[in-house]
Amino acid sequence: MKILLLDPPLIAPKVVWLASIGQVRLGAHLHGEWCIGVGERNTVLSKPEDMVPLLPLLEMDRVRFYGHLYKVAQDHAELAGIVQSFPEALLLRFSFESSVSDYWPMKAIDWIKAAGKVTPDVRESLSTMLNKSWVPQRLRQRVEMLVKHSE
Structure with a gap:
């Protein structure tokens, strides 16, 4: 499945979307929680089964993924903790x-x-x-x- 790192990220009212995996968006709430979004529905990543749509991230080089997170954190002060909270x-x-x-x-x-x-x-x-x-x-x-x- 194609993974797209969003650069620049998509900034919504409460969530900054950082990547898309097929129809699923991966983002961080401004108060630090990670979530996925499909259409208008967002789900906070809190339990193992929430990770199913994120498995394709493992096909991406980890250094590249975290490099993207670091870049976004540098460019957006309100997201300074996203790297540690993933x-x-x-x-x-x-x-x-x-x-x-x-x-x-x-x-x-x-x-x-x-x-x-x-x-x-x-x-x-x-x-x-x-x-x-x-x-x-x-x-x-x-x-x-x-x-x-x-x-």
Whole structure:
């Protein structure tokens, strides 16, 4: 699915839209919460299933995505905290906990490697994934390596 980083971002009354993923917009409320919008309906990103439309972000280079967030934060003082508040851990955990193939977990691992760190809640999701019977050997080895090096 095509991901478009909005530069300049679309500024609405309460939300600044930063990216579009197909028909879904990704944005930040001016008071710090992240949300997605489809048509006139906006949903605050607060639970794992909210992350479904954001999985294609994992296909984008993490450095490029965060570079966009940093640029927007520099250009718009009211969004100074957006980089730190992006729910990356929720996105990564969802990719590990909900997948039934290795595609999204492998993309999520690429993001983790680009970040250079594994948070405790993501490490827990990685460890849990090792117990799933569908996990292919290639993915299992990458997960084991991440878990081992994050302790």
